[in-house]
Amino acid sequence: MRxxxxxxxxxxERLSAKLAEATTRRSFLGRLGAAALAVAGGSAVAAAVKxxxxxxxxxxxxxxxxxxxxxxxxxxxxxxxxxxxxxxSSGRPIDNLGRVVDSAxxxxxxxxxxxxxxxxxxxxxxxxxxICEDWTRExxxxxxxxxxxxxxxCCGGQIRKLVDCCSFSRRRINGDxxxxxxxxxxxxxxxxxxxxxxxxx
Amino acid sequence: MVETFTPAVCGSRTRQRLAAxxxxxxxxxxxxxxxxxxxLVGAVVGAGRAVPVAAALALLAAxxxxxxxxxxxxxxxxxxxxxxxxxxxxxxxxxxxxxxLGAGFLTYQPVSTFWVACxxxxxxxxPLPAALCFALFGAGRALTLVWPxxxxxxxVEAVERLAARRPALLRANVAGLAACxxxxxxxxxxxxxxxxxxxxxxxxxxxxxxARQDGSVLVRSNGVDTLFPAASAPSxxxxxxxYVDGDGIRVVRWRTGDQxxxxxxxxxxxxxxxxxxxxRTDYDRTRRIVLRNLETGRRRTLVRAYxxxxxxxxxxxxxxxxxxxxxxxxxxxxxxTISTGTRRNVARSKVALLRHPALTGKRIxxxxxxxxxxxxxxxxxxxxxxxxxxxxxxxxxGYWTTALTRRAAYATRWSLRTGRATVYxxxx
Numbered sequence: 211m212r213x214x215x216x217x218x219x220x221x222x223e224r225l226s227a228k229l230a231e232a233t234t235r236r237s238f239l240g241r242l243g244a245a246a247l248a249v250a251g252g253s254a255v256a257a258a259v260k261x262x263x264x265x266x267x268x269x270x271x272x273x274x275x276x277x278x279x280x281x282x283x284x285x286x287x288x289x290x291x292x293x294x295x296x297x298x299s300s301g302r303p304i305d306n307l308g309r310v311v312d313s314a315x316x317x318x319x320x321x322x323x324x325x326x327x328x329x330x331x332x333x334x335x336x337x338x339x340x341i342c343e344d345w346t347r348e349x350x351x352x353x354x355x356x357x358x359x360x361x362x363x364c365c366g367g368q369i370r371k372l373v374d375c376c377s378f379s380r381r382r383i384n385g386d387x388x389x390x391x392x393x394x395x396x397x398x399x400x401x402x403x404x405x406x407x408x409x410x411x
Numbered sequence: 412m413v414e415t416f417t418p419a420v421c422g423s424r425t426r427q428r429l430a431a432x433x434x435x436x437x438x439x440x441x442x443x444x445x446x447x448x449x450x451l452v453g454a455v456v457g458a459g460r461a462v463p464v465a466a467a468l469a470l471l472a473a474x475x476x477x478x479x480x481x482x483x484x485x486x487x488x489x490x491x492x493x494x495x496x497x498x499x500x501x502x503x504x505x506x507x508x509x510x511x512l513g514a515g516f517l518t519y520q521p522v523s524t525f526w527v528a529c530x531x532x533x534x535x536x537x538p539l540p541a542a543l544c545f546a547l548f549g550a551g552r553a554l555t556l557v558w559p560x561x562x563x564x565x566x567v568e569a570v571e572r573l574a575a576r577r578p579a580l581l582r583a584n585v586a587g588l589a590a591c592x593x594x595x596x597x598x599x600x601x602x603x604x605x606x607x608x609x610x611x612x613x614x615x616x617x618x619x620x621x622a623r624q625d626g627s628v629l630v631r632s633n634g635v636d637t638l639f640p641a642a643s644a645p646s647x648x649x650x651x652x653x654y655v656d657g658d659g660i661r662v663v664r665w666r667t668g669d670q671x672x673x674x675x676x677x678x679x680x681x682x683x684x685x686x687x688x689x690x691r692t693d694y695d696r697t698r699r700i701v702l703r704n705l706e707t708g709r710r711r712t713l714v715r716a717y718x719x720x721x722x723x724x725x726x727x728x729x730x731x732x733x734x735x736x737x738x739x740x741x742x743x744x745x746x747x748t749i750s751t752g753t754r755r756n757v758a759r760s761k762v763a764l765l766r767h768p769a770l771t772g773k774r775i776x777x778x779x780x781x782x783x784x785x786x787x788x789x790x791x792x793x794x795x796x797x798x799x800x801x802x803x804x805x806x807x808x809g810y811w812t813t814a815l816t817r818r819a820a821y822a823t824r825w826s827l828r829t830g831r832a833t834v835y836x837x838x839x
Contacts, residue, residue, distance in 0.1 A: 280762075282782040305739075306762055306781050308806055314719065315739045328610045328624065328811055328825040328832035329643065334721030335739050336764040336780075344761045 270365035276391070277383040279341050279375050279401035280349045282308035287403040289373065293340040293357050301406060305336040306345075341403050342375035352377050355400060359392020364411035371405040421501060430505040435553035437509030439546050445514050446545025449532035465530040466595035472523040473588035476581055486520040513549035522584055527591060534595075607631075610832040611724070612814040612821040615647040619821075620665070621834050628654050630665045637665055644724065646683040653681040653688060660690055662705065672705045680724035682732075687749075689713070689725040689732050698722045700734050702749065713747055724812055729772035731792070733757070737764055744768045744777045746792065757790065758797075767822075769815035776800070776820050778810035785810050787822050787837065800837045 278285035282305070286298035295304050302310045309317035309325070315335030317325045324332045339345060342357045358376040362369055376393035383401040391399035421427040474480040491511055495504040511517045515525045528548065532541040606612070609621040609629070618632040628642040630652060639645075642654040642661075652665035660681045662672040674681075674690065678701070681690040686706040692699045700713045700722055716722050716736055723735040733746045743759040746768075758765050763781040770776075773793075779786040787801035787810060800820050803810075811823035811832060818839055825832040 280782075284782065305764075307764060307809075308782050325827065326830065328823065328830055329622075334737065335719055336737065337742055337761060338739050339741075339761045348760060348762045 270363070270370065275384065276389065276399050276402050279346045279383070279403050281341050281345065281403070282306055287341050287401070289341050289403045289405050291405065293342055293373075293403070294338055295341055295345075303338070305338040307336050309336070311335070311338065342373075342401075346375055346383075346401055350383065350400075352379055352400065354378050354397070356397065357403075358394060358397060359399075360405075361392060362407075365406070367410060369407040369409040369411050371407055373403045373405060374399045375401045375403060426501060430501055431553075431556055433502050433505040434509035434556060435550070437506040438513035438552045439509075439549035441510040441513035442515065442549025442552070443542040443546040445529075446532050446548075447538040447542035449529055449545075450535050450538040450541035453533035453535065465527065465534040466592050468530045469527045469588050469592035469595055472527045473585050473592060475523055476588060477585045482523075484520055484523050485526065486516070486518075491518065509549075509553065512552045515548065522581070524584055524588060527588060531591070531595065604836050606821065606834045606836045608831070608833055610823040610825065610834065611644050611812045612823065612834045613645050613647045614814045614816050614819075614821060616649055618647055620645040620647045620652060622654075624830075624832060628652075639663075639665075639668075644680050646681045646688075648683040648685050651683060651685055653683040655679050655681065660688070662688070674703065682725045682727040684727045684729075687727060689727040689734075691722055691725065700725050700732070702727075702732060714745070723766050723768070726768050726770040726815075728770040731770055733768035733770050733775055733777075735766045735768055735777070737766060742766065744775070746770075746775065757792075758788070767811065767813045769813040769820070771815050771817055773817075774815060776813050776815045776822075778813065778822070780809060787813070787820065789815075789820065789839070800839070801835070 278287040281287035282295050283298050288296045288298045288301070290296050290303065295306070296302065297304045297308075297310055300310070305311045305315065305317065307317075310319075312318050312322065312324065315338060317333050317336070319325055327333050340357075342355050347353060347355050355375055355377050357373055359374045360371050362371055364370070374392050376391075376397035377388075377400040378397055379400055380388055380398065382388035382399060388398035388400060393399055421430050471480065471482065475482045475484075491508045495507055498504075499507070515529075520526075525548070528545070532545065535541050606619065607621055607629070609623045611622040613620045618630060620628060620630045622628050622643045622645055626641060626643065628639040628645040630637040630639070630645070630647065639652070639654060642656050644655040646653045647665070650664055650666060651662055651671060653660055653662045655661075655678075658673070659676050660674040660678045661670060662674075662681075662683065663670050672688075674688070677693045678690045679693070681688055686704050687702060688705055689700060689702050692701055697715050697717055698720070699715045701710060702713050703710045713725075713732060714722065714734065714736070716738075720736055720738040723737075725732050725734040730749050731746060732749060733744060735742065735744050737743070741759065741761050742763065742765045744757045744765050745754055746757050747754040757768070757775055758777060758779070760779075760781075763779050766778050766780075768775055768777040770792075773791060774789060775792055776787065776789050779788050783804065783806045785803045785805075785808075786799050789798045789800050790796070801810075801822060803824070807828055808824055808826055811825050813823070814821040820837045820839060822835050822837065823832050824835055
């Protein structure tokens with residue numbers, strides 16, 4: 211049986227695809243954020259959250275300030291559908307050391323050949339664990355982390371799903387107060403990850 | 412500024428002492444904060460690789476101070492604001508003066524040494540040591556105030572005497588900067604000195620054995636090398652050497668080559684402490700760490716793991732065995748006390764790859780790798796703080812096998828690109 215949030219994700223994905231087709235990368239959210247800050251703090255502050263600058267600072271699609279979850283290639287916490295790390299540029303599965311791995315978890319080179327250690331033997335698999343539930347939990351000592359809400363943006367010509375790693379903690383990874391964001395059940399956004407869907411936008 | 416801290420300006424001798432104390436505290440604190448902040452920035456932006464840049468900067472500064480180069484110095488040519496002592500209460504102006512001078516860059520810089528220290532703190536990327544070093548800078552600033560008073564002399568006179576010795580001080584500064592340049596230049600060596608090209612180090616009674624990548628083992632004793640061809644994975648125990656050859660594990664007297672024991676079959680990765688030997692055996696579906704008494708022949712399986720879980724080279728010392736087990740979900744370093752059979756996880760992680768433990772009677776060493784970083788960790792077996800002996804911030808080089816003695820740790824570093832391995836030594 212599929213989880214309700216998966217159905218929600220699929221609907222959101224379809225909706226986002228339509229939305230992304232109709233808008234540019236300087237999205238509605240970006241404009242809304244800039245407008246709000248322009249009112250509060252003047253144009254100098256607003257300039258700091260222009261979508262293009264914010265994307266350059268963090269990663270494409272994420273214009274708000276919550277930091278990325280810890281990952282093999284910080285701050286690019288790119289994940290697969292199950293929350294395991296992927297290489298930020300190639301999208302291939304990587305282990306926790308950041309090495310591209312095959313389906314059995316062995317580190318491989320650019321040609322898919324298994325890497326050998328200095329003793330000439332094939333390197334054994336290293337841990338490859340979920341960014342939110344395993345990485346963030348261990349690195350930041352939070353036991354209640356769950357991958358929950360998500361939203362969608364158009365990045366590099368494809369739909370990007372931005373995913374919240376949520377906790378009951380009132381502090382987020384940045385060290386300041388956390389926001390509810392797309393988390394539910396009393397949890398708030400602790401850090402963020404992303405999943406590139408491959409769907410054109 | 413020193414003439415400010417007199418009984419006349421402060422109001423009384425007690426208030427003068429109070430002002431000096433506040434000044435000192437503020438100078439030390441602001442300098443320490445600056446050092447910590449710089450190191451923190453260094454850690455965030457990855458300035459750990461900037462050590463050679465800091466070394467070059469120290470060299471340039473030495474040349475500048477020696478008069479060989481003319482380079483402008485970034486500085487604020489201001490002095491502490493005099494009006495503060497008229498407008499502000501004593502704790503505030505004394506603290507403000509101390510903080511301003513302790514922070515360094517807010518006032519006039521007579522020499523370029525301060526900026527070399529800043530670059531070094533950035534490159535160090537470790538807030539606590541950087542804060543401690545910079546605290547000394549702050550203490551030095553305060554010393555000009557406190558020292559003349561302690562000797563009962565006038566502070567202004569003392570400063571003038573110091574100014575009269577400026578040429579000698581400048582020469583000392585040049586020598587100091589040149590020394591810094593050299594020390595920073597060799598800093599990577601200080602973080603582990605190269606011992607030999609190869610892997611799998613093993614140390615006993617001051618003798619070192621390691622495997623070479625041409626498929627041989629070398630034992631180095633007092634500068635004399637003994638070669639064992641067609642061998643790998645050495646383990647030294649006094650005059651005995653265990654190594655892996657085509658037929659399993661062979662134990663020999665390494666000075667004469669006489670065979671003492673033989674373990675056939677698929678045994679590998681031995682660790683010898685006569686008469687015990689721990690090693691790994693591989694089967695179709697499992698890997699095992701086995702402990703054998705070579706005198707009695709008694710054999711005991713310490714751990715069995717299903718593939719693809721990796722069991723690393725065990726380390727056997729002082730009645731304990733340590734090994735690593737890692738798979739795609741978790742990695743752990745396990746320590747077993749042979750006499751009692753009790754075992755505990757010294758370290759466990761679902762994120763890091765923890766491997767290659769090495770033991771002495773009191774300590775345990777292992778490697779810790781994740782996301783482009785690698786550390787060499789050391790801890791007392793009884794527990795307590797985990798100490799970092801070595802660190803690398805690269806995806807191109809990784810740690811491999813280790814060895815540990817009471818005075819030094821040995822670790823293999825290898826290049827993922829070329830596969831070349833080198834044994835490094837780290838002082839404890």
